[in-house]
Structure formats: C-alpha cells, structure tokens
Amino acid sequence: DAGVTQSPTHLIKTRGQHVTLRCSPISGHKSVSWYQQVLGQGPQFIFQYYEKEERGRGNFPDRFSARQFPNYSSELNVNALLLGDSALYLCASSLPGDQPQHFGDGTRLSIL
Amino acid sequence: EDQVTQSPEALRLQEGESSSLNCSYTVSGLRGLFWYRQDPGKGPEFLFTLYSAGEEKEKERLKATLTKKESFLHITAPKPEDSATYLCAVHGGQTDKLIFGTGTRLQVFP
Numbered sequence: 001d002a003g004v005t006q007s008p009t010h011l012i013k014t015r016g017q018h019v020t021l022r023c024s025p026i027s028g029h030k031s032v033s034w035y036q037q038v039l040g041q042g043p044q045f046i047f048q049y050y051e052k053e054e055r056g057r058g059n060f061p062d063r064f065s066a067r068q069f070p071n072y073s074s075e076l077n078v079n080a081l082l083l084g085d086s087a088l089y090l091c092a093s094s095l096p097g098d099q100p101q102h103f104g105d106g107t108r109l110s111i112l
Numbered sequence: 113e114d115q116v117t118q119s120p121e122a123l124r125l126q127e128g129e130s131s132s133l134n135c136s137y138t139v140s141g142l143r144g145l146f147w148y149r150q151d152p153g154k155g156p157e158f159l160f161t162l163y164s165a166g167e168e169k170e171k172e173r174l175k176a177t178l179t180k181k182e183s184f185l186h187i188t189a190p191k192p193e194d195s196a197t198y199l200c201a202v203h204g205g206q207t208d209k210l211i212f213g214t215g216t217r218l219q220v221f222p
Contacts, residue, residue, distance in 0.1 A: 004155075007188055031208065033208070033209065033210075035210075040214070041214055042116075042199055042201070042212030042213050042214050042215055043156070043199075043201075043210070043212050044212075045210065048207070048208055048209060050128050050208075055207070055208060056207040056208060056209050058209065067114075072128045076195040082159070086153070090155050092210075098143045098144040098161075098163070098203055099161075100144075100146055100158045100161050101146075101158075101210060103148075103155035103157070103158075104155050105153070105154050105155045106154075108153075
C-alpha cells in the first residue's frame with residue numbers, strides 16, 4: 001500500500017512569496033496533520049484536519065492556512081514567506097482516535 | 113504545559129554495545145506515547161505506541177517501555193543500520209496533536 005505522499009519534495013522561494021504544499025494520506029485515513037521541522041529539532045504541530053474540518057491549530061501565525069478536500073488530501077498554504085519559514089514540512093495521516101500518525105518524507109522549503 | 117524531553121542528545125555506540133534512550137514527559141492525561149525513527153532527509157518512521165504504564169513493545173533489536181513519567185527505548189546489540197535520530201512524541205489532553213522531543217541522534221560504528 002502507498003504511504004503518505006507529499007509534493008513537491010523540494011521548493012525554493014524568496015521572501016514575500018506564497019507557497020502551497022500538498023499531501024495525499026494513506027488510503028482509508030481521514031485525519032491529516034501538518035508539522036514543521038527545523039534542523040536539529042523535533043516536528044512542531046501546525047494543523048490537524050478530520051473529515052474536512054479543522055480539529056486543531058498550533059502556535060503559528062495567520063500566514064499559515066490549510067484545508068482538506070473530499071478525497072481527504074490536504075494543502076498547506078503559507079503567505080508572505082519569511083526566512084524563518086525555511087524548514088521541512090511534514091504531513092501525517094492516521095485513523096481516528098489514539099492511533100499512530102504515519103508521516104510522509106516532507107517538503108523541504110528554502111527561503112532566499 | 114505539555115512537554116517532552118529526550119536524552120542524551122547524541123549517542124555513539126560500538127556495534128554490539130547495548131544502551132538505552134530516555135524520554136521524559138509531562139502531559140495532562142496521556143493518551144499515547146509514540147517512538148519514531150528518522151533518517152536524514154526522510155520523514156519519521158513509526159516504531160511503537162505505548163498507552164499505559166508497565167506496557168512494553170519489542171521489534172527486532174528495539175524494546176520500548178513506559179512508566180508514568182518516562183519511556184525508554186532499549187537497543188540490544190545495535191548494528192550500523194540502526195544509526196538514525198530517534199524521536200519520542202506524546203498524545204495528550206483534548207487534541208490529537210503530537211508533542212515531540214528534540215530527538216536522540218544515534219551513531220553505531222562497526
């Protein structure tokens with residue numbers, strides 16, 4: 001079975017631009033979460049969506065937004081990019097409840 | 113505030129030299145503790161879930177244990193291919209978000 005897939009794998013942007021990152025969950029998983037991981041740190045929670053509704057939001061500015069589509073895929077949007085937004089953006093999907101989240105290999109975003 | 117602390121930050125082992133990684137946590141109402149392995153340039157790979165104190169899980173050379181305040185990941189007779197960063201995360205409270213530690217970077221030398 002296919003795991004969580006993310007696109008693109010790498011992206012280079014300049015300050016002030018916006019970016020859209022995409023995620024396809026494991027088949028049958030209706031919950032999708034987004035995390036930001038900077039070098040040397042653990043992933044930090046950004047958003048969780050379940051059945052197309054936002055279920056949780058981390059401590060990130062309003063420049064970050066996300067949505068989930070009827071097929072349970074998801075997009076993360078970041079506006080007005082800053083140098084500090086350079087990071088690995090990870091998507092995870094899971095079954096409901098306290099089941100483990102399974103991660104994709106992320107999108108490496110570099111801001112120049 | 114919910115928090116996860118992992119130690120040591122880095123660990124160098126000789127092949128076959130067993131050791132343990134520590135994960136201390138503070139969370140209101142633990143709903144699950146998760147161990148992941150992360151290789152450079154990759155996403156975290158799920159290893160284990162532990163739900164209650166006293167629970168243990170094993171997979172090949174790895175064994176995870178859980179108490180009310182911490183979890184240990186025991187590595188028995190490690191091999192170079194076990195080299196990776198090991199992340200601990202907890203699920204707690206009313207949300208489904210994972211709270212991660214900063215990880216332990218393990219290097220196993222032949």
